[in-house]
Amino acid sequence: MTTNIREQLSIRQERDLIICRNRVKEAAVKIGMGIVNQTKLITAVSELARNMLIYGGGGNVLLETVTRGREQGVQIVFEDKGPGIADINKAMQDGFTTGKSMGMGLPGARRLVSEFFIESTVGIGTTVKIIKWKNG
């Protein structure tokens, strides 16, 4: 994989969500991603960044454009040092929520992207990595 854009963002308050969304959009536009995939990606980013803010107390986002073979894509890593998720399988189910959301965040975001990885340790934090391929 080669990298073109590489940008670090921090999510500390609600306004950061909009900034994050805009940066992701710029990266998606730059690699020529179509409007539907762009919209799916930005929506997923909005869900995951908000999760991080609400449940993880904020965190950091690493935004990169990536290449695999002839495919180009946008990769985003969300990292927080929050309480972690005790039961990831449960958290990935539609409608499951411990907070005030609708419980669509994680499972919904997973459906909207090409690749989705989640790792969480209670007391340490949560890392979510997503990739949306340009034509994926």
Place this chain on the structure above:
Amino acid sequence: MGKFLLVTIQVDLYDRLALTLEEDLIQMVHKTGARGVLIDISALSIVDSFMGKIIGNIAAMSSILDAETVVVGMQPAVAITLIELGLPLPGVYTALNVERGMALLTARMPDETEDEDVDDD
């Protein structure tokens, strides 16, 4: 707009602003006695679960105040994404544009629709 309120969301809202909109809008429904609320979201590039919840709340609260909610102007890419996200918009009517949304609301108010049109006050 007479008995309907028209709200055009011009920019992507951050969460607190969306909550403020929800509150203001319900106050306006109460104050004006509007029978319908049209929310034009054609300028929104995404509708995530939070925005979806706000729209659902507006519809539910308006409904208690005897007003119907129609969301108009959703971008095709937003519609596709909403389905995949798995976000239902219960109690929310949708229409392609403001004209059709207006027609939908008008059609749902059989009683008081004499020949008076919607833009008198």
